[in-house]
Amino acid sequence: MPDRDPPASTPEPLLSARGIAKRYGAVRALEEASLSVRAGEVVALLGANGSGKSTLGKIITGITRPDAGTLTFDGAPLHLSEPAQARRRGITAVYQELSLVPDLSVAENVWLGHEPVRRGGIDRRTMKGRTAELLASFAGVFSVPVEPDTLVDSLPPSERQLVEVVKALAWRPRLLVLDEATASLDARQVDRLFELVRGWREGGMAVVFVSHRMNEIFRVADRAVVLRNGVTVGERRIGEVDEQELVQLMTGGGAVAAIALEGHDAPGAAAAPPGATEAPVVLELRRFASGVVAPLDLTLRQGELVGVGGLQGQGQSRLLLALFGAVPHQGEVRLEGAPVAFRNPRQALRAGVAYVPGDRNREGLLPVRPILENLQLPNWRRYGTPLRMERARRDAAAVVADLDVRLASLDEPVANLSGGNAQKVVIGKWLSRRPKLLLLDDPTKGVDVNAKAELYRLLARLQAQGTTILFHSSDDAELLGLCQRVLVMQDGRVTATLEGDTLDQRHLVAAAMGAQGAGAA
Amino acid sequence: MSRVPPAAVALLLSVALFFLAGLVQPNFVNAAQAINIVRLAAFLGIIAAGQTLVIISGGEGIDLSVGAVVTLGAILTFMISGGSSERLWLALLVVLAVGAAIGLVNGLGIVFVRIPPLVMTLGMAGVVQGTILAVTRGNIPGGVPRALANLVTGRFLGVPGAIYLWALLGLLMWFVLQRTRYGRELFAVGVNRRTAALSGVNVSGVVVLTYTLSGLLAALGGLLLLGFTQRVFLTLGETYLFPSIAAVVVGGTVLAGGRGSYFGTMAGALVLTMTESLLRSMRIGEAYQMIVFGAILVVLLSVYGRQRERE
Numbered sequence: 078m079p080d081r082d083p084p085a086s087t088p089e090p091l092l093s094a095r096g097i098a099k100r101y102g103a104v105r106a107l108e109e110a111s112l113s114v115r116a117g118e119v120v121a122l123l124g125a126n127g128s129g130k131s132t133l134g135k136i137i138t139g140i141t142r143p144d145a146g147t148l149t150f151d152g153a154p155l156h157l158s159e160p161a162q163a164r165r166r167g168i169t170a171v172y173q174e175l176s177l178v179p180d181l182s183v184a185e186n187v188w189l190g191h192e193p194v195r196r197g198g199i200d201r202r203t204m205k206g207r208t209a210e211l212l213a214s215f216a217g218v219f220s221v222p223v224e225p226d227t228l229v230d231s232l233p234p235s236e237r238q239l240v241e242v243v244k245a246l247a248w249r250p251r252l253l254v255l256d257e258a259t260a261s262l263d264a265r266q267v268d269r270l271f272e273l274v275r276g277w278r279e280g281g282m283a284v285v286f287v288s289h290r291m292n293e294i295f296r297v298a299d300r301a302v303v304l305r306n307g308v309t310v311g312e313r314r315i316g317e318v319d320e321q322e323l324v325q326l327m328t329g330g331g332a333v334a335a336i337a338l339e340g341h342d343a344p345g346a347a348a349a350p351p352g353a354t355e356a357p358v359v360l361e362l363r364r365f366a367s368g369v370v371a372p373l374d375l376t377l378r379q380g381e382l383v384g385v386g387g388l389q390g391q392g393q394s395r396l397l398l399a400l401f402g403a404v405p406h407q408g409e410v411r412l413e414g415a416p417v418a419f420r421n422p423r424q425a426l427r428a429g430v431a432y433v434p435g436d437r438n439r440e441g442l443l444p445v446r447p448i449l450e451n452l453q454l455p456n457w458r459r460y461g462t463p464l465r466m467e468r469a470r471r472d473a474a475a476v477v478a479d480l481d482v483r484l485a486s487l488d489e490p491v492a493n494l495s496g497g498n499a500q501k502v503v504i505g506k507w508l509s510r511r512p513k514l515l516l517l518d519d520p521t522k523g524v525d526v527n528a529k530a531e532l533y534r535l536l537a538r539l540q541a542q543g544t545t546i547l548f549h550s551s552d553d554a555e556l557l558g559l560c561q562r563v564l565v566m567q568d569g570r571v572t573a574t575l576e577g578d579t580l581d582q583r584h585l586v587a588a589a590m591g592a593q594g595a596g597a598a
Numbered sequence: 599m600s601r602v603p604p605a606a607v608a609l610l611l612s613v614a615l616f617f618l619a620g621l622v623q624p625n626f627v628n629a630a631q632a633i634n635i636v637r638l639a640a641f642l643g644i645i646a647a648g649q650t651l652v653i654i655s656g657g658e659g660i661d662l663s664v665g666a667v668v669t670l671g672a673i674l675t676f677m678i679s680g681g682s683s684e685r686l687w688l689a690l691l692v693v694l695a696v697g698a699a700i701g702l703v704n705g706l707g708i709v710f711v712r713i714p715p716l717v718m719t720l721g722m723a724g725v726v727q728g729t730i731l732a733v734t735r736g737n738i739p740g741g742v743p744r745a746l747a748n749l750v751t752g753r754f755l756g757v758p759g760a761i762y763l764w765a766l767l768g769l770l771m772w773f774v775l776q777r778t779r780y781g782r783e784l785f786a787v788g789v790n791r792r793t794a795a796l797s798g799v800n801v802s803g804v805v806v807l808t809y810t811l812s813g814l815l816a817a818l819g820g821l822l823l824l825g826f827t828q829r830v831f832l833t834l835g836e837t838y839l840f841p842s843i844a845a846v847v848v849g850g851t852v853l854a855g856g857r858g859s860y861f862g863t864m865a866g867a868l869v870l871t872m873t874e875s876l877l878r879s880m881r882i883g884e885a886y887q888m889i890v891f892g893a894i895l896v897v898l899l900s901v902y903g904r905q906r907e908r909e
């Protein structure tokens with residue numbers, strides 16, 4: 078394929094990786110991957126879930142050693158046997174799976190392994206001071222207060238993600254890999270991050286940027302490198318390519334790509350059930366409150382897909398958790414007319430409610446257990462005693478095929494999956510249940526374009542079968558494309574309900590930022 | 599390059615140790631000796647069954663009351679049956695009920711009062727030991743039912759009953775862990791309780807049931823042990839406490855929870871018993887035995903740890 082167009086008259090790359098290969102047992106994570114980045118350049122690394130992006134990132138930063146291939150940095154061959162070496166050379170990364178220690182404070186995490194010392198001891202004052210300076214670059218976009226002394230465990234996923242960025246910056250990198258660092262950030266946080274990235278680029282930093290949100294690629298990158306099944310299949314300047322071409326490169330072209338695009342642009346909007354207002358009421362909330370979530374009233378009808386938006390951490394996750402019975406709540410809840418008060422998720426499940434958590438590593442996965450067990454965890458009851466394992470396996474295989482999870486075998490631990498594929502497992506365990514009410518907390522985090530389209534189609538199918546869906550997303554495009562109605566939350570309150578004419582990007586942003594008059598409160 | 603499961607490593611090690619013993623003590627390697635060692639391992643293995651479940655359940659799970667409950671199981675059998683085989687059934691029922699009740703209290707304390715397992719079960723061990731002492735004042739009337747002795751020591755095809763019972767328990771434990779909802783949920787609870795709860799698992803129920811089973815299995819172990827020792831004394835079970843934990847760990851069950859198997863524990867029990875017999879036959883003192891045990895633990899754990907890193 079004539080896919081490579083080496084840009085003319087360019088300086089030496091800061092980093093170049095050629096012919097990189099890496100296998101895990103029978104799985105070829107990378108076969109023939111190449112990537113080069115110049116100082117002062119932002120390169121987007123694109124590819125479907127499991128195409129090898131994170132693996133390549135880990136090889137560049139010395140976490141993983143390649144089986145074959147060469148790395149050069151600053152004109153000299155680079156041999157890394159551990160991450161510390163890479164960091165000393167000025168190469169750091171924000172990894173997809175967050176690496177913070179929950180029991181330590183923000184400052185302790187940021188300086189872990191290179192604490193400032195004075196007179197033989199850790200210099201806590203300097204450590205805090207410099208952390209505060211670094212945190213200041215995100216001032217105003219944190220959804221909860223983040224101080225150097227804040228315990229990481231108390232932070233929501235978006236803030237932990239920003240702390241990861243700060244932690245990488247503390248090493249003063251010359252090359253920074255951002256592996257899906259935006260996946261759990263809201264619009265405002267992404268804006269700030271991009272402002273910073275542009276600043277770093279000015280300062281001569283090289284950035285490798287991985288994201289499944291195509292619009293971000295076009296906003297921040299200078300060049301895109303595309304991986305498919307572990308092979309670098311193409312390289313494009315951002316100014317000379319459109320989204321469709323990139324998606325085609327990622328997927329290998331053909332019909333799949335077409336569906337993916339359709340799904341991305343206007344997912345499921347056509348699936349609005351006619352006459353939805355006459356459909357029976359499924360969920361009715363009266364003065365429902367929980368923790369930061371201020372009392373709210375809400376009515377959801379059968380087959381409706383209602384979005385919950387706003388900046389990250391405004392109480393959206395808490396609202397969903399409370400509806401699922403995982404945290405206490407006040408007020409009235411009626412499910413299909415009958416009053417209910419779930420005291421734990423089990424009761425909610427039995428009543429036909431399902432929930433996809435927003436934090437896959439802490440709430441959604443059993444990393445060391447096989448994929449099969451992860452998918453069937455809520456469902457074992459259905460397989461009798463003794464458990465009919467063949468049937469459980471067949472059903473799991475069907476879900477895996479439905480979501481196109483790339484795996485070697487159902488018996489492999491879920492920790493071996495790529496981030497996006499692991500997320501599909503978190504969603505997949507509920508798919509065979511046909512819930513009455515499905516609560517989704519940012520379910521497409523790190524999921525690739527194709528799989529997103531597949532998920533949207535599944536949601537439409539569930540809707541058609543009468544499932545009511547309450548859907549929180551940090552991706553505005555997704556809310557606008559999927560939902561007939563979007564509740565915007567700010568500070569625990571529903572400050573706007575957008576539908577019909579008001580359901581567009583402008584109103585959504587305005588409502589999220591707290592501007593008045595965006596819609597009826 | 600596939601990974602060898604820890605259970606297989608431990609099993610191979612015990613076989614290797616057996617033949618190694620032959621080099622040091624030529625008269626050590628024969629069928630009778632092998633059977634004898636497996637029989638000794640059977641009691642440890644049975645007593646460590648509950649420990650396996652508790653350790654898999656995670657949350658710093660450990661049951662330090664098994665020693666005391668083994669003693670109690672043996673003493674109750676001794677006293678209730680009074681040596682009569684007809685009353686063995688009654689003894690069995692009481693022993694199982696009392697063991698389960700003790701485990702239930704452990705579980706409730708750990709789950710609902712949030713007492714750390716180490717503290718709760720250690721306290722329970724003290725309470726049980728103390729109660730035995732206070733009630734019996736060291737004077738324990740009773741006897742060993744002949745039926746029990748026959749069941750445990752009687753031979754079928756040259757193999758003592760204890761070994762058949764152990765094999766049966768092995769199958770039962772495999773079934774419980776691999777083919778019941780409880781087993782699957784136990785592993786999930788051991789890995790991540792939050793994920794388990796959000797997936798509809800009754801986490802409290804699973805943990806309480808696990809400690810209850812541990813108490814029940816330890817008491818059953820005490821009953822069977824009586825058939826072997828033919829006498830009771832106040833420290834009967836105590837000697838099994840540390841080995842019951844060591845057997846689980848040597849068998850590859852992870853102390854952090856969520857991973858392991860009872861076959862591993864069985865192999866672990868063989869390794870420990872094997873080593874002990876060998877050292878004893880070489881007239882190596884108890885202090886050195888302990889050093890060797892410690893060394894085996896450290897070496898095996900680092901081997902398993904390294905394998906996991908490669909995963």
Ligand SMILES: Nc1ncnc2c1ncn2[C@@H]1O[C@H](COP(=O)(O)OP(=O)(O)OP(=O)(O)O)[C@@H](O)[C@H]1O
Pocket residue numbers: 101104105106124125126127128129130131132133173483484492493494495496497498523525909
């Ligand atoms: N430690 C591991 N053991 C076994 N297989 C692995 C391991 N790490 C990655 N893989 C496999 O290598 C392939 C590439 O994974 P990688 O994480 O690099 O994908 P990715 O492009 O980052 O995907 P995503 O977009 O989902 O994050 C996947 O098929 C994955 O299952």
Ligand SMILES: [Mg+2]
Pocket residue numbers: 130131132173256495496497
């Ligand atoms: Mg990845």
